[in-house]
Amino acid sequence: MGTHATHLLLLGAFSALMLYVTRVVPETQGSLWTIAAIGFLLLSGTLLSELLAPLGLPHLTGYLVAGIASGPYALRLVDEHTVKSLSPVNTLALSLIALAGGAELDIETVRKGARSLGWAMLVQCLLVLIVVTGCFVAVARPMIPFTRQLTPTALVGVAMLWGALAVTRSPSATLGILSQTRASGPLATFTLAFVMVSDVVVVVLVALVLGCVRPLIDPSATFSLDSFATLGHQIVGSIALGTTLGLVIAAYLRLVNRQMLVVLLVLGFGVSTVIEYLQFDSLLTFIVAGFIVRNMSKQGHKFTAYIEKTGTVVYVVFFATAGADLDVPLVRQLWPVALLLAGSRSLVTWGGSLFAGKMAKDAPVLRRWAWSGLVSQAGLALGLSVIIAREFPSIGPSFRALAIATVAINEMIGPVLFKFALDRAGETSRVQPPTFPSMPPPPMS
Amino acid sequence: MNAILILMGLLVLSYLGSFLVSGRSVRGVGLPSGVEYTALGYVLGPHALGLVGADNLASFEPVVQVALGWLAFAVGLDFGYAGDRRVRAGSLTVGSLGSILTGAAVAAAAWFTMDRLGVGGSATDRVLVAGGAGAACSETTRHAIRWVVDRYDARGPLADRINEIAHTDDLFPMIGVAILFALDPTRNVALAMPLRDWPTITVGLGLLLGGGAAMLLRSEMPVEDTWGIMFGVSLIAIGTATRLAISTLTVTFFMGMAVSMFTRHGAELRAMVGPTERPVLLPALVLAGARIDFRAMPALPWVAAAAIGGRIGAKVVTGWMLAASSPPARKAGPWVGLSLMSSGALAMCIGLAFALRFPGPVGDTVLVIAALSATVGEFVGPLRLRRALFIAGELPEPGSSGGVKI
Numbered sequence: 001m002g003t004h005a006t007h008l009l010l011l012g013a014f015s016a017l018m019l020y021v022t023r024v025v026p027e028t029q030g031s032l033w034t035i036a037a038i039g040f041l042l043l044s045g046t047l048l049s050e051l052l053a054p055l056g057l058p059h060l061t062g063y064l065v066a067g068i069a070s071g072p073y074a075l076r077l078v079d080e081h082t083v084k085s086l087s088p089v090n091t092l093a094l095s096l097i098a099l100a101g102g103a104e105l106d107i108e109t110v111r112k113g114a115r116s117l118g119w120a121m122l123v124q125c126l127l128v129l130i131v132v133t134g135c136f137v138a139v140a141r142p143m144i145p146f147t148r149q150l151t152p153t154a155l156v157g158v159a160m161l162w163g164a165l166a167v168t169r170s171p172s173a174t175l176g177i178l179s180q181t182r183a184s185g186p187l188a189t190f191t192l193a194f195v196m197v198s199d200v201v202v203v204v205l206v207a208l209v210l211g212c213v214r215p216l217i218d219p220s221a222t223f224s225l226d227s228f229a230t231l232g233h234q235i236v237g238s239i240a241l242g243t244t245l246g247l248v249i250a251a252y253l254r255l256v257n258r259q260m261l262v263v264l265l266v267l268g269f270g271v272s273t274v275i276e277y278l279q280f281d282s283l284l285t286f287i288v289a290g291f292i293v294r295n296m297s298k299q300g301h302k303f304t305a306y307i308e309k310t311g312t313v314v315y316v317v318f319f320a321t322a323g324a325d326l327d328v329p330l331v332r333q334l335w336p337v338a339l340l341l342a343g344s345r346s347l348v349t350w351g352g353s354l355f356a357g358k359m360a361k362d363a364p365v366l367r368r369w370a371w372s373g374l375v376s377q378a379g380l381a382l383g384l385s386v387i388i389a390r391e392f393p394s395i396g397p398s399f400r401a402l403a404i405a406t407v408a409i410n411e412m413i414g415p416v417l418f419k420f421a422l423d424r425a426g427e428t429s430r431v432q433p434p435t436f437p438s439m440p441p442p443p444m445s
Numbered sequence: 446m447n448a449i450l451i452l453m454g455l456l457v458l459s460y461l462g463s464f465l466v467s468g469r470s471v472r473g474v475g476l477p478s479g480v481e482y483t484a485l486g487y488v489l490g491p492h493a494l495g496l497v498g499a500d501n502l503a504s505f506e507p508v509v510q511v512a513l514g515w516l517a518f519a520v521g522l523d524f525g526y527a528g529d530r531r532v533r534a535g536s537l538t539v540g541s542l543g544s545i546l547t548g549a550a551v552a553a554a555a556w557f558t559m560d561r562l563g564v565g566g567s568a569t570d571r572v573l574v575a576g577g578a579g580a581a582c583s584e585t586t587r588h589a590i591r592w593v594v595d596r597y598d599a600r601g602p603l604a605d606r607i608n609e610i611a612h613t614d615d616l617f618p619m620i621g622v623a624i625l626f627a628l629d630p631t632r633n634v635a636l637a638m639p640l641r642d643w644p645t646i647t648v649g650l651g652l653l654l655g656g657g658a659a660m661l662l663r664s665e666m667p668v669e670d671t672w673g674i675m676f677g678v679s680l681i682a683i684g685t686a687t688r689l690a691i692s693t694l695t696v697t698f699f700m701g702m703a704v705s706m707f708t709r710h711g712a713e714l715r716a717m718v719g720p721t722e723r724p725v726l727l728p729a730l731v732l733a734g735a736r737i738d739f740r741a742m743p744a745l746p747w748v749a750a751a752a753i754g755g756r757i758g759a760k761v762v763t764g765w766m767l768a769a770s771s772p773p774a775r776k777a778g779p780w781v782g783l784s785l786m787s788s789g790a791l792a793m794c795i796g797l798a799f800a801l802r803f804p805g806p807v808g809d810t811v812l813v814i815a816a817l818s819a820t821v822g823e824f825v826g827p828l829r830l831r832r833a834l835f836i837a838g839e840l841p842e843p844g845s846s847g848g849v850k851i
Contacts, residue, residue, distance in 0.1 A: 010660060021689070032507055032687040036681050039676070039677045039679065039680025043681065046673035046674060
């Protein structure tokens with residue numbers, strides 16, 4: 001029997017066991033079943049990613065599919081409570097993703113591509129914001145029920161919020177694909193730099209749009225710039241903390257350079273808690289820390305290798321949990337409008353990329369494929385949708401539902417497009433990852 | 446204390462533990478059983494300083510279950526191997542018979558003491574306490590020999606033999622735990638099943654999951670995927686065992702055994718998993734120590750003393766068996782059996798597993814006996830081991846500091 005057939009068969013057997021146990025034995029200790037759920041997400045994600053690889057699909061898609069299949073809307077091996085209780089894993093994964101992202105950003109390479117990056121950032125932010133806002137206004141009345149009772153000005157306000165949300169990208173998906181493909185080249189570098197920088201830009205943009213649209217949606221509200229003071233504090237604080245953290249990590253790597261798994265866990269859990277307490281932006285803090293390690297010390301490559309070694313297992317659980325968290329009935333209900341909105345965003349991203357590439361006189365590979373890495377959306381978009389829903393309770397739940405459905409489509413399609421583009425651009429590494437015979441020491445030592 | 450602070454503390458311990466396994470210069474530091482970490486846990490725990498509250502301990506139960514399961518998996522993976530070599534049949538026999546004998550002696554001593562003093566609750570509770578103590582006290586820690594080898598540079602046939610025995614005496618305690626857990630099967634489970642079926646299911650589940658994992662690990666795959674499969678299947682085993690209220694330790698131990706037996710990458714997997722053992726163990730020992738309650742049962746000191754006395758007697762008999770069957774051991778005399786007194790990781794894991802599965806006097810008593818037995822073993826085992834190795838000519842004069850490597 002072939003390897004894939006064996007893996008498929010065993011995956012079926014493990015699923016059957018989990019299914020049997022969940023159906024026959026009533027659950028009395030929820031937190032303990034979470035252990036099995038993590039195990040199953042990890043196992044099924046790992047196996048499905050291998051099974052889907054011959055189809056040219058990225059591992060990330062395998063993780064997501066595994067999560068959806070095991071989630072509360074399919075096999076119900078992992079219920080809503082379990083998904084919620086996995087939030088510490090998500091915190092750890094996001095910190096690793098941000099650290100890895102920052103550590104991949106080489107200042108020289110970024111400086112060389114600054115022109116491309118600048119044009120792309122400007123065009124993508126403005127064009128996506130304007131055109132997607134317009135699309136939302138155009139399709140709102142006939143297709144989106146909750147907008148029918150809004151006044152025209154309120155509708156424009158909601159559409160602008162949607163436009164701002166559309167500007168967000170997915171650092172996690174980008175890093176996930178780059179980690180799997182070990183790609184290197186102009187497309188990989190550009191996408192990584194764009195996605196990491198856009199994180200900061202998007203946070204500012206959303207704060208700006210929130211301030212502007214408040215009077216449009218709620219006539220009793222007035223335009224206020226108060227939120228910018230908080231935002232400034234958040235950004236400056238995050239950069240300062242990230243710089244300190246980066247220097248400490250670099251010194252540790254230089255002087256001790258051992259037991260990085262435990263150090264990364266301390267960073268993921270302990271430092272994340274401190275950042276949360278200080279109300280800084282954890283993604284920005286860790287990106288800056290990684291960036292400092294890479295560019296202000298000679299420890300960057302070592303650090304990236306450690307994160308890759310540790311992160312793979314965490315990424316599987318993270319993305320599989322994201323799949324399990326996907327509200328499938330909601331997507332089924334809203335898919336026509338979600339598809340339309342996701343499609344229009346992708347189209348604008350593609351058009352914007354062509355225009356920006358022309359203006360920056362980019363290399364052909366960037367002109368052709370730069371848009372492909374900008375389609376994915378995931379946690380950042382969903383996080384912002386929560387903030388928007390909280391700020392505008394009258395439209396909040398419906399807005400968030402639509403955001404979930406649209407992000408789900410981008411989350412599924414985006415990584416496939418990016419991997420396809422990296423393959424076509426010839427940037428995917430042909431070197432096979434190490435297996436048993438040349439096995440390196442385990443991450444702990 | 447805040448849960449995140451405790452987690453950070455555990456991570457620091459884990460960090461120290463990983464230095465102990467990988468740092469050449471600090472190997473052999475600390476005690477073979479790691480009982481000092483249990484003592485630290487006790488001091489911090491709710492029954493001493495109270496820095497770690499009972500509610501904190503409860504919130505860490507999933508972490509403890511994972512640690513126990515992973516350690517048992519590592520022990521199972523390593524079962525029957527001393528380093529890269531398979532152990533000899535003679536060592537397997539002495540190790541197995543010794544563990545059965547010790548377990549039975551400890552259980553009998555504990556039972557008769559409880560019976561005599563009229564403590565220990567119902568008959569089932571007494572069986573659980575006696576059996577649990579027997580299972581926890583029957584093994585010899587695999588770290589004992591390595592500790593002496595690393596610290597005193599001991600080498601020779603007796604050191605090899607005792608090392609092999611320490612690697613083969615874990616099977617029957619694990620089966621014992623599965624049987625004991627089956628005595629109270631319906632605490633969480635609504636499945637009606639005859640008593641004898643539960644141990645079979647426990648062992649079968651471990652073998653089944655281990656077989657599945659071994660088949661998955663048969664092919665060449667990236668190291669990251671290997672970790673994914675090992676962690677994934679282990680966590681499924683741990684979660685399923687806790688849901689079925691069967692012994693997590695037994696399931697993952699047999700899973701490790703099956704993986705080791707059925708895959709051609711056994712040596713590589715042992716090399717991967719081995720270094721993770723100590724970093725997982727130390728936090729588990731601290732959490733075990735934090736649960737220790739010396740007032741778990743009336744007349745607990747007497748029951749513990751009887752159990753430890755039974756253990757000493759059984760180890761002497763095991764030593765006699767060893768001396769009869771092995772020429773290097775014969776040279777060291779029958780007291781060589783006391784070299785096997787060091788218990789630790791697995792004993793504390795069994796104690797902790799009982800404390801989690803049978804909260805209250807039963808579990809707490811087993812945990813206390815396991816901890817006391819490890820402490821006594823710490824005073825007797827390494828000393829007797831050095832003495833035996835000295836008589837066998839495999840070690841410099843005990844007491845001379847010439848051979849000590851720190």
